Amino acid sequence: MPAAKLPFGDIVGESFGFFFANLSLFFHLVTVPWILSLVLRIVGSAIGTESMLVVLAEKALDALPTVMFTVVWMRVVLLGAPRAGGPPGLSWSARESAFLVHLLQVAGITFVLIAAFILTVGPLDPSMLSGGGASDPELARRESTAAPLGIGFMVSAILALRVSFGLAATAVDLPFTPRLSWAYSRGNSWTIIGALFVIFFANAIVTMMAALVPLAMIRGLLGANSAAALVAWAAATLVSYGGVAVAATAQAIIFRRLTGWREGVPLAPPS
Numbered sequence: 495m496p497a498a499k500l501p502f503g504d505i506v507g508e509s510f511g512f513f514f515a516n517l518s519l520f521f522h523l524v525t526v527p528w529i530l531s532l533v534l535r536i537v538g539s540a541i542g543t544e545s546m547l548v549v550l551a552e553k554a555l556d557a558l559p560t561v562m563f564t565v566v567w568m569r570v571v572l573l574g575a576p577r578a579g580g581p582p583g584l585s586w587s588a589r590e591s592a593f594l595v596h597l598l599q600v601a602g603i604t605f606v607l608i609a610a611f612i613l614t615v616g617p618l619d620p621s622m623l624s625g626g627g628a629s630d631p632e633l634a635r636r637e638s639t640a641a642p643l644g645i646g647f648m649v650s651a652i653l654a655l656r657v658s659f660g661l662a663a664t665a666v667d668l669p670f671t672p673r674l675s676w677a678y679s680r681g682n683s684w685t686i687i688g689a690l691f692v693i694f695f696a697n698a699i700v701t702m703m704a705a706l707v708p709l710a711m712i713r714g715l716l717g718a719n720s721a722a723a724l725v726a727w728a729a730a731t732l733v734s735y736g737g738v739a740v741a742a743t744a745q746a747i748i749f750r751r752l753t754g755w756r757e758g759v760p761l762a763p764p765s
Contacts (some may be wrong), residue, residue, distance in 0.1 A: 498752050500686065500690060505744055524581060524732070524736075526562075527563040528735055529560050531735075532560075534555055536724070539723075546613055547613075552682045563735060565590055568577070568666070572746050572749075572755070573757065588665075589667060593665060596660070600658050603654075607643055607647040611643040652687055656679055657679070658745055659679070659744075659752070661742075662749035663753075668755070686748055705729060708725045708726050709723065
């Protein structure tokens with residue numbers, strides 16, 4: 495198979511273009527996963543916002559509705575809406591189990607490292623970070639312990655971005671591994687990493703704005719903290735799923751371009 499050169503601008507532009515061209519379909523498919531994620535956020539907050547273990551458990555469980563949505567959205571990109579299957583979130587299938595296993599192969603180490611980093615550092619008192627104060631030996635110890643974890647997280651995140659496009663293969667029931675993704679992406683690694691980083695970074699910024707703007711408005715107008723938090727969570731969760739859709743679109747496009755995938759045709763070996 496001849497090596498394909500991925501154009502950075504085309505990948506990013508086509509991903510956002512596909513998402514906005516199918517915005518009504520997005521709202522149709524995201525409804526149930528969005529509600530499930532919102533319920534998890536509310537339950538997690540009710541259990542305890544101060545516990546790092548609760549926060550991490552909530553994020554881990556939130557992967558389930560996210561996987562259900564991502565699988566269907568990738569099938570929309572690669573097979574078209576009529577072949578994508580029913581609305582996600584109503585049941586769990588063997589395809590989603592295979593996707594979750596593949597996701598753990600891609601990003602499991604990254605999640606473990608960030609969890610270990612958060613649990614090691616723990617809550618930080620802002621006063622400890624201000625200049626002029628006496629250094630805290632406990633804070634220094636935690637920082638020195640967490641530094642290798644932080645470096646490991648960044649390296650593993652970069653590697654995960656490079657091979658994450660292979661998840662699209664699992665969404666269309668094609669056996670695939672991170673090793674194959676690595677082989678198919680030779681010569682395009684930094685384009686893949688850069689395109690997905692831009693998408694995820696843009697999603698993080700927009701999600702933060704989607705949470706802060708309604709939070710400030712409702713608090714300012716009504717002074718209702720609980721209602722403001724609920725609206726902020728709902729808006730931020732929905733926008734976050736939009737970012738997931740754009741990233742999944744990019745991964746599906748990258749997979750199709752690098753492998754030359756066509757339904758029913760065996761993949762040519764990587765060059």
